[in-house]
Amino acid sequence: MTDPQLGMLMLGLFIFIIMLGFPIAFTLMAMGVSFGYYAYYTPGQEFFQNRIFTLLVQKTFEVTSSDVLVAVPLFLFMGYLIERANILDRLFYSLQLSMKNVPGALAVATLITCAMFATATGIVGAVVTLMGLLALPAMLRAGYDTKLSAGVVCAGGCLGILIPPSILLIVYAATAGVSAVKLYAAAFFPGFMLAMFYIVYAMGRAIINPALAPKLPPEQTNVPIATVIWALATSFLPLALLIVSVLGAILFGLATPSEAAAVGALMSIVLAAAYRSLNYTMMKESVYLTVRATAMVCYLFIGSWTFSAVFAVLGGQTVVEQFFASMNLSPVQFLILTQVIIFLLGWPLEWTEIIIIFVPIFLPLLPNYGIDPIFFGILVALNTQTAFNTPPVAMAAFYLKGVAPPEVKLTDIFSGALPFVGLVFLTMALVYIFPEITLWLPNYLYGSR
Template sequence: MTSLLPFFMFGSVFLLLLLGYPVALTLGGVSVIFGLLIFGPEFFALLPLRIWGTMNNVVLLAVPLFVFMGVMLEKSGIAEKLLETMSMLFGKFRGGLALSVVIVGALLAASTGIVGATVVTMGLMSLPVMLKRGYQPELATGTIAASGTLGQIIPPSIVLVLLGSILNVSVGDMFVGALIPGLMLVTAYLLYIVLLGFMRPDTMPSVSQEEMLSFASKASMKTVIEAFLIPMLLVLAVLGSIFAGIASPTEAAAIGAFGALLLTLFQRKLSLDVLRSVMRETTSLTSMVFMILAGASAFSLVFRGMHGDRLLADAILQANLQPELFLALVMVVVFLAGFFIDFIEIIFIIVPVVAPVFTAFGVDLLWIGVLLAMNLQASFLTPPFGFSLFYLKGVAPKEVTTSHLYRGIIPFIVIQVMMLVLVIVFPELVTWLPKALSGH
C-alpha cells in the first residue's frame, strides 16, 4: 500500500487541477498534507530549505529578466513596425500577409518570447486586414495563433529556461539545441501557406494592381532596414553572447532587458508610466511562475521522500519497457495533458517524475528537453484551453467565431506533431549544433 502513495498523490494533484483549483496552492497544499501524513511535523523543517534552494538558483534569475525584456519590447512599438514593414514587402504575393505574420512571429519569438503579447499584437493589427482582403477566417486565425506561440521553442524561451533547470541541463545548450527545430517549424509553416496558396487559391485571394503599387511606394529601403535592424541587434546581443560563450543565459537576459530599455528609449516610447506598467506586469508574471515553482518544490520533496521516482523507474525497468516506447508514452501523455492544463503545470508536475527514468535509460536529457519544449508548444494551441486561442478570440472581430479558431489551428498542430516526430527520429537535429559550437 505504501508503494502506491506516491502515485495516489500524483493523481490527487492532477484531479484537483482538472477541477480548476489554483496550481500553486494545489501543489503546495497536497504536498503539505501528504508530507505531514508520511513524515510528521519534521516535514516543516525540511520544506523551507528545499524552497530556499530553488529560489537561490541563479539560472532562474533569467525568467524575470526575459519577461521584462519581452514586455518592454511590446511597449516599444517594434512589433507594429515589423508587421507593417513585412506586410509591405510580402503584400504583393498570394498569401503574402500570412507569410509576413509567420516571419514576424519568428522574429518576435527570438527577441521577446512572450506569447500573449505577440498573439494580441498580431491579432489586433493583422487579423482585420487579412479578413478584409478575403482571407479564409480559419487560415487567418490559425496562422496568427501558431506564429504567436513560436516564442515557446525559439530561444530565448522561458520554457527552455525552466526545462533546463529541472532536467539539470545547461540552459545555453538548451537554447542552441532548440534553434534548428525552431527554424524547421517556421519553414514548415511558410511551406504550408505557399502550398495552400497553389492548391486552394480561394483561401487567400491575390492582391489588386493598385494595392501592389501602393506597397511598392511605401516599402523604402530605409524603412525595411530600421524595422529589421532594431530587433536583430537585440537578438544578436542576447543569443550571440550565449552562443559565443561570452555570457551565461542569466547574464545575456540582463543584456536583453537593458537593451530593450534602451531601444524603447530610442523609439521615444519610454516614460514613467510605461516603466511602471512593464515592472508591474513583470512582477505579476514572475510571481506566478515562482509561486508554482515553490509548490512544485514541495511536491518534489514529498514525492522523492516517498521514493516515488525510484518506484516509477524500477517499475518501468522491470516491465522491460524499451526507452523508445517510454519516450512515446511520455510524449503522448504530455500532448494530451496540454489539452487541459497549462505548460508550466506540466513542466513542474510531469517532467520531474519522468526525468529520473530517462536518466536510468541513459537518454540524452538535452534532446528530451527540446522534445518536451516542442510538445508543450502545442498546449498553447490545443482546445479547449489553448491560451493562444483565448488571447486571439479576445481581440478578434465579432464575425470570427470560436469554431473558426478551432478549425484553423488543426493544420498547424499537425505540422507541429510532424516536426516533433522528425526530431525524435533524428536526434542530431538537436545535438549537432551544441556539439559543433563546443568543439566536441
C-alpha cells in the same frame, strides 16, 4: 496503507484538487507539507521540529538563489517592454511591403512577424492577441480565407515557446539540471525548421488555391524601394539586432543567459525610448507584470520541489519507475508514451505546470532508456505548442477569438490551427528519426557530455 501507496494517493489527490480549480502552487506546498509531516514524523517531536519545515525553507532558498532562474524575470521584463514599444505595427508593415511578390504575402509576413515578436517576448497570449488585432483584420480585408488567417496567427504566436531565447527552456534547464546554453543551441534548428514549415505551408496553400490568399492590390504594393528599405531599417533591423545579440552572446559563450537577459532588458529600454514609447506608466506595468509572472514561477518551483521530495521519500517515484520497467518499453516507445501524456496534460494545464510538476517524474527514467535530457527537453517544448492550438482547450484560439471580428467563429479558428498542429507533429517525428537535428549544434559548439 504503505508509504508507496500514500505517495500515489498524494499524486492522485493533487490532480483531483487542481481539477477543482484550486491554485496549483499553493496546492503543491500544502500537499507536500501535509504528507511530508507524516513522512518525516518521529514520536515525541514538537510540531515545528518536523523536518518538512526545514525542507520547505531549504527549497525556498534554492529557488530564490538559483543563478539559472535569474534569467526568467529579465527575459520577461524585456518581453513586456518590447510588447509596449509600438514596434509590432511597423514590423508587420515593413515585412508586408518586402514580401509583396511572395505567394500568400500577408500570411508569410504574419508568420515572420510572429516568429520575431514571439522570440523577443516569449509571451504567447500577448503575441496572439496583438497579431489578432493587427494582422488578422488586414488578411481578412485582403480577402484571405478566415481559417488560414486564424491558423497563421495562432501557430505563429506559439513559436516563442521553442525558439531561443525561450523562457520555457530556461525553466526546463532549472528543473532538469542541464545547461540552458546547450538547450538554446539544441532548440535553434528545430525552432526555425518549424517556422519554415509554417511558411512553406502558407505559401503552398496560396499557390495551390490562390483564392485563399489573393494578391495585394497595386496601391498597397507599388511603394518605392527606398521606402521599403527605410521601413525595414527602422522596424525589422532593431528587433533583429536585439534578438541576435542576446542569442549570439549566449550561444558563443560571451555571456551567461542571465547576463545576456540583463543586457537584452537594457536594450529593450533603449528601443522603447527610440520609438518614443518609454514612460512611467509603461515601466510600471512592465515591472508589475514581470514580478507577478516571476512570483508564479518561483512559487511553482518551491511547491514542486517540496512535493517531489516528499513523493520520493514516500516511494512514489519508485512505483513510477517500476511501472515503466514492467512494461518493457523500448526508448522510442517510452518517448512516445511520455509525449502522449504531456500532450494530454497540455489541455488542462499551462506549460509551466507541466515542466515544473510532471516532467520531473520522467527525468529520473531517462538514463534507463539512454535518452539525453536535452533531446527530451526539445521534444517537450515542441509538444507543448500543440496544447495551445488543439481543441477543446486551445488557449491560443481563445486569445484570438477574444479580439477577432465577430464573424470569425471559434470553430474556424480551431479548423485553421489544426494543420499547423500537424506540422508540429511532423517536426517531432523528424527530430525522433534524426536526433542530430537537435544534438549536432550543442555537440559542435560545446562538445558531447
